[in-house]
Amino acid sequence: MSLDLPRRAFEAACQGDFELQGHGFEAAEEQMRRPQLVRVGLVQNKTPLPAEAPVVEQVSALHRRIEAIVEVAAMCGVNIICFQEAWTMPFAFCTREKLPWTEFAESAEDGITTRFCQKLAKKHSMVVISPILERDRDHGDVLWNTAVVISNSGAILGKTRKNHIPRVGDFNESTYYMEGNLGHPVFQTQFGRIAVNICYGRHHPLNWLMYSINGAEIIFNPSATIGTLSESLWPIEARNAAIANHCFTCAINRVGEEHFPNEFTSGDGKKAHQDFGYFYGSSYVAAPDGSRTPGLSRNRDGLLVTELDLNLCRQMNDVWNFKMTGRYEMYARELAEAVKPNYSPPILKE
Numbered sequence: 001m002s003l004d005l006p007r008r009a010f011e012a013a014c015q016g017d018f019e020l021q022g023h024g025f026e027a028a029e030e031q032m033r034r035p036q037l038v039r040v041g042l043v044q045n046k047t048p049l050p051a052e053a054p055v056v057e058q059v060s061a062l063h064r065r066i067e068a069i070v071e072v073a074a075m076c077g078v079n080i081i082c083f084q085e086a087w088t089m090p091f092a093f094c095t096r097e098k099l100p101w102t103e104f105a106e107s108a109e110d111g112i113t114t115r116f117c118q119k120l121a122k123k124h125s126m127v128v129i130s131p132i133l134e135r136d137r138d139h140g141d142v143l144w145n146t147a148v149v150i151s152n153s154g155a156i157l158g159k160t161r162k163n164h165i166p167r168v169g170d171f172n173e174s175t176y177y178m179e180g181n182l183g184h185p186v187f188q189t190q191f192g193r194i195a196v197n198i199c200y201g202r203h204h205p206l207n208w209l210m211y212s213i214n215g216a217e218i219i220f221n222p223s224a225t226i227g228t229l230s231e232s233l234w235p236i237e238a239r240n241a242a243i244a245n246h247c248f249t250c251a252i253n254r255v256g257e258e259h260f261p262n263e264f265t266s267g268d269g270k271k272a273h274q275d276f277g278y279f280y281g282s283s284y285v286a287a288p289d290g291s292r293t294p295g296l297s298r299n300r301d302g303l304l305v306t307e308l309d310l311n312l313c314r315q316m317n318d319v320w321n322f323k324m325t326g327r328y329e330m331y332a333r334e335l336a337e338a339v340k341p342n343y344s345p346p347i348l349k350e
């Protein structure tokens with residue numbers, strides 16, 4: 001269903017040269033509960049400056065760009081907004097170079113980006129999900145791929161880290177950070193319970209499952225992924241996760257091409273190159289009944305505003321009962337055995 005958004009929001013989006021779409025999902029009326037309406041905003045964007053520009057200028061240009069998009073989100077009544085993976089920087093992990101890319105890392109607690117997002121959150125009374133490259137000063141200055149979750153009061157609710165690090169194509173992220181160590185936290189906000197499954201985690205059904213087991217009603221999936229690798233999977237994975245877990249999922253991808261100063265190879269015998277490939281945008285929201293919004297553009301910056309009725313989560317749960325029929329104890333027992341070094345799978349032979 002299309003959602004009516006104010007005319008001035010479309011005018012501002014047009015002036016700011018980004019796409020604006022509005023959609024809504026409905027749930028059945030209930031006698032004992034009022035509708036639980038929440039508006040989410042998904043932001044996809046190019047990096048405004050070339051990767052060669054000074055780090056501080058790139059970060060500042062991204063802050064300005066996001067600030068303008070968040071203004072429009074506020075006009076549209078967005079309650080929770082989520083930016084793309086590592087939104088303050090080019091996706092430089094393909095290069096395997098340390099400097100200057102590690103200079104984009106910031107403290108999740110008091111880095112300039114977190115402070116910037118706290119101001120936005122407070123100003124617009126909006127929950128802000130800010131996926132950044134984190135530098136963890138209290139633990140040996142190590143880096144993490146992190147999403148900071150900021151309450152609509154402006155206070156930091158907490159942070160969550162990318163649990164699965166890709167080892168595919170030019171996604172050389174294991175050079176920079178390790179698999180997250182914070183488990184599957186869920187954040188209770190004024191607008192519902194949310195979680196963040198960062199990019200490559202969307203290929204892991206158990207990762208979605210754990211956020212859902214812990215109570216998430218909306219799972220955001222801020223990503224950075226390219227056409228040749230994953231575009232055929234993109235429309236399916238987050239949508240399937242919404243169905244399987246009786247929750248809403250929000251898939252966000254960056255757009256455009258990013259060129260790096262030095263050539264790198266992909267270890268596939270092909271020529272060295274200076275870009276990652278094409279980030280195809282196409283951000284969308286999927287509902288627990290299997291429906292989904294149209295995607296944002298493949299090549300433009302955009303804001304997707306979607307109104308959800310969280311009552312649909314329990315309604316679908318009551319219809320399909322996946323949580324009730326799931327054999328979690330059995331899986332837990334069998335998985336606990338399967339990860340042991342001396343495990344022998346029960347394959348029965350003649």
Ligand SMILES: NC(=O)NCCC(=O)O
Nearest residue numbers: 166171199200224225230
């Ligand atoms: N950012 C990231 O984890 N990308 C990996 C490729 C993919 O998951 O499509």
